[in-house]
Amino acid sequence: MKQVKLTPKKAFMKCGTCSSAMFHLLNQEFDNLSETEEKACDLLAGGVAQKGHQCGMLWGASLAVGAESLKRHRDKNDAIASSITASQYIVESFEKRTKTVNCREISGIDWENKLDFALYMAKTILQGFVYSPCFKLIDKWTPEAIQAANKGFACKKIFSKNCISCASEVVKKMGASEQESIIVSGFAGGIGLSGNGCGALSAAIWYKMLDWAKKNIGKNPAFFNNQDVKSLLRSFYIQTDSEMLCRKICGKQFESIDEHSDYIRSGGCKNIIEALANSR
Secondary structure (H helix, E strand, O other), X not given: OOOOOOOHHXXXXXXXXXXXXXXXXXXXXXXXXXXXXXXXXXXXXXXXXXXXXXXXXXXXXXXXXXXXXXXXXXXXXXXXXXXXXXXXXXXXXXXXXXXXXXXXXXXXXXOOOHHHHHHHHHHHHHHOHHHOHHHHHXXXXXXXXHHHHHHHHHOOOOOOOOOOOHHHHHHHHOOXXXXXXXXXXXXXXXXXXXXXXXXXXXXXXXXXXXXXXXXXXOOOOOOXXXXXXXXXXXXXXXXXXXXXXXXXXXXXXXXXXXHHHXXXXXXXXXXXXXXXXOOO
């Protein structure tokens, strides 16, 4: 039976979070549907486990271009470079529309504040879900995200060495397949080398939830107070002194794929990657 294509707002209603909805919508566009992988990114909504950093739509879109890069390229280096480059274009497109990448600035909500969340939900219910700012944004940005991804895929990928993504490295250490490690590769350097919320942390969250979903077919992980995610965050915060931004953790923003690869290859963020991979 042929899959019925969903509009952005309907996808949001069906999937439940902006992150999985955007992953699903771009997967539809590229004919890469994978319900388990899509659902596993729910905990990236709210700006990475409700922390207010990059909008979940960005994380979902980056995962989708990672999946498409995997399909388009046999060579691992080409696939990783393609995923990072397409993610760069996606971040630029998103910022052009919203003037920020951060969930908290877009929604005006502190998702960890119960009162803020309750007021937001009450207002959303009264207005109607499809009229909320997040629903309006996904409706407007989805075609732009698809266009940005295609531009990223079409442009020349600039790299001269074996490509390494911090996000790919952490999930491989957690037991991910080569294919799964490429799907998250666009998270490198805070999504497309943008220097925002840590891509390795978000990759670890996605893979932890993917592993959970494979073992709990048909169930949804806890969205709030998820103990697996809390454990990852504790391990991460110990290494970063509670800093979340890639550019502050690394003391720089990466200007190229080669620069990021060299940084990881020379031991950059090794302690963070090891801590996340060994989190229990």
